[in-house]
Amino acid sequence: MAVMTYREALNMALREEMRRDGRVFVIGEEVGLYEGAYKVTQGLLKEFGPRRVVDTPICESGFTGVGIGAAMVGLRPVVEMMTFNFAIIALDQIVNTAAKLHYMSGGQFNVPIVIRGPGGPAAQLAAQHSQSMETYFYHVPGLKVVRPTTPMDAKGLLKSSIRDDNPVIFIESETLYPVKGEVPEDPDFVIPLGKAVVRREGKDVTVIAYMGMMYRAMEVAEDLAKEGLSVELVDPRTLRPMDTETIIGSVRKTHRLVVVEAGAGFAGMGSEIASFVTEQAFDDLDAPVERVTGANAPMPYARNLEKLKTPSKDKIAAAVRRVCGANGG
Amino acid sequence: MAKTVAQQKAIPGPGLDPQLARRLLGTMLLIRRFEEKAAEAYTLGKIGGFLHLYIGEEAVAAGATSALRPDDYAISAYREHGHCLAKGADPRRMMAELFGRRDGLSKGKGGSMHLFDRSVNFLGGHAIVGAHLPLAAGVGLAIKYDGRDQVVVCYFGDGAVAQGEFHESLNLAALWKLPVIYLCENNRYAMGTSTERALAQTEIWKFGQTYGIASERVDGMDVDGDLEVRPDVRDRVRAGGRHGRSCRARRRRPGGRPGARRSDAVAHRGGHLPVPRPLDARPRGSGLPDQGGSRAREAA
Numbered sequence A: 001m002a003v004m005t006y007r008e009a010l011n012m013a014l015r016e017e018m019r020r021d022g023r024v025f026v027i028g029e030e031v032g033l034y035e036g037a038y039k040v041t042q043g044l045l046k047e048f049g050p051r052r053v054v055d056t057p058i059c060e061s062g063f064t065g066v067g068i069g070a071a072m073v074g075l076r077p078v079v080e081m082m083t084f085n086f087a088i089i090a091l092d093q094i095v096n097t098a099a100k101l102h103y104m105s106g107g108q109f110n111v112p113i114v115i116r117g118p119g120g121p122a123a124q125l126a127a128q129h130s131q132s133m134e135t136y137f138y139h140v141p142g143l144k145v146v147r148p149t150t151p152m153d154a155k156g157l158l159k160s161s162i163r164d165d166n167p168v169i170f171i172e173s174e175t176l177y178p179v180k181g182e183v184p185e186d187p188d189f190v191i192p193l194g195k196a197v198v199r200r201e202g203k204d205v206t207v208i209a210y211m212g213m214m215y216r217a218m219e220v221a222e223d224l225a226k227e228g229l230s231v232e233l234v235d236p237r238t239l240r241p242m243d244t245e246t247i248i249g250s251v252r253k254t255h256r257l258v259v260v261e262a263g264a265g266f267a268g269m270g271s272e273i274a275s276f277v278t279e280q281a282f283d284d285l286d287a288p289v290e291r292v293t294g295a296n297a298p299m300p301y302a303r304n305l306e307k308l309k310t311p312s313k314d315k316i317a318a319a320v321r322r323v324c325g326a327n328g329g
Numbered sequence B: 001m002a003k004t005v006a007q008q009k010a011i012p013g014p015g016l017d018p019q020l021a022r023r024l025l026g027t028m029l030l031i032r033r034f035e036e037k038a039a040e041a042y043t044l045g046k047i048g049g050f051l052h053l054y055i056g057e058e059a060v061a062a063g064a065t066s067a068l069r070p071d072d073y074a075i076s077a078y079r080e081h082g083h084c085l086a087k088g089a090d091p092r093r094m095m096a097e098l099f100g101r102r103d104g105l106s107k108g109k110g111g112s113m114h115l116f117d118r119s120v121n122f123l124g125g126h127a128i129v130g131a132h133l134p135l136a137a138g139v140g141l142a143i144k145y146d147g148r149d150q151v152v153v154c155y156f157g158d159g160a161v162a163q164g165e166f167h168e169s170l171n172l173a174a175l176w177k178l179p180v181i182y183l184c185e186n187n188r189y190a191m192g193t194s195t196e197r198a199l200a201q202t203e204i205w206k207f208g209q210t211y212g213i214a215s216e217r218v219d220g221m222d223v224d225g226d227l228e229v230r231p232d233v234r235d236r237v238r239a240g241g242r243h244g245r246s247c248r249a250r251r252r253r254p255g256g257r258p259g260a261r262r263s264d265a266v267a268h269r270g271g272h273l274p275v276p277r278p279l280d281a282r283p284r285g286s287g288l289p290d291q292g293g294s295r296a297r298e299a300a
């Protein structure tokens, strides 16, 4: 184990996978000479050269399509979105081509591509640069969607994503890049896709959260422990395929559930989790599932307004107390 | 008519090798007969969805494919039956696909617009106008990445030219010197919209020039003249070039959607099969129409 930043963990994963497999290459805006808009690809051009670290002009659907075409004939591209806000320019390539080629060619072609970059709320970047993008992708059959919360997950899940034979959407976070944590240096260390993790054991209520919201929910859990409430924290890590088993298992234990998500709630992650928990574990619930979501508005710029838009510790704590106060007896 | 590459023509039209001429005619006839059968089955309701026929444009696929090696790649839009057949796919498995059968090329999951055949390097079959042009650049990038000497030919309609991805792809292919031949089948219409109403520059080949891609306009009905991707072009592309061409073609059938009309504009355009000149004796009982390539050339 070494202590490193989330950014360094991603860089390590890319480096190890590029060393392991000559078909893996990185492509995107500013990934080479500039070493990445957020320096995730730092040093890669120097080690692997311009053949495997391909700088592109600003043309998201163009270079995403290039990645898909290359993947169809045997390469394993890692496409960097400078931020995921720009990925929706390539949404057609991702949804209509990458996600469907394997199916609509009757299994003749597959697309082993990773599309990665930061997304989600970012510090005062305002409406067009600060938003949760995962909902656009996890609805689509044929896409896997990863949201790694810790440096260790960032490394282990990125490596699994690169080794996966089908398209993976891997959304990091601007605000988590400097976060430090323990990361295994073993080049064979991977974390399988589709596996949630219980980050904190508890017995009174299950709280599901990921990325920045997980760190916030963790603080809430510590605070509430002082009030005698025992919170179990589950991080899905992979949103699609979702590890329903771990989540249902936790709900069967605590009988109460709160889902926290940064994005606007309508048809969000919380809606999906609430519905499958209701379908599969209704009799285990002692209270209605609560969702704590971002407000139904674009991200404002002003710091005080930005705070109002995203789920605060107070809102999370209030939801947990409500759920625990309710008694389905 | 401006031509950049055609001036250094390797094979003059009338000198077409009779054996090649026979092969070209065979491919064109195969496509024509396949499409006629498909149209019949569509009318009978055995083929569903959209059926975009290639009748009238056979010469383009036959000509272009004749210069490719079997291991070269081809990729196309949704009017791709002809390209897939010319590349060598099994017509039975293609027809089975149109019928939605499990023995179809894509196991019945793709249909008319999503034909793929890995065994002949036919990469589909893409129904979002313009979206497969970047894929072709990606295939070119992979070829270059591996230091192989294949090429990829990318067929697209005039409708794709107004899309951003057309311009993104030409820019990237030129910038990175990728071995891609972008081949526009300009039948002058995208559904009901003529190129005059869609494009500020209707001389499509000129876009290629803008991006520094050697480009030319050829007559899509003149199979023995300009149409085949000439070996000199292919070899140049193989050696690290890229190439654009715009073929004027005529599509006879109306669009393959339920209730599609044959608009007046589409109706008066051709639909004859251009017969390579060395074979233009027109064997008796062949049922071939009697307008040859030369007529078509004038009309372009």
Ligand SMILES: Cc1ncc(C[n+]2csc(CCOP(=O)(O)OP(=O)(O)O)c2C)c(N)n1
Pocket: B079, B127, B128, B129, B130, B156, B157, B158, B159, B160, B187, B189, B190, B191
């Ligand atoms: C992005 C996109 N927009 C619209 C359509 C609907 N559409 C299907 S075919 C077509 C016309 C395309 O014309 P062209 O590229 O010239 O090809 P042709 O049909 O003449 O072979 C349109 C608009 C589509 N498939 N994709």
Ligand SMILES: [Mg+2]
Pocket: B157, B158, B159, B185, B186, B187, B188, B189, B190, B191
């Ligand atoms: Mg057209």
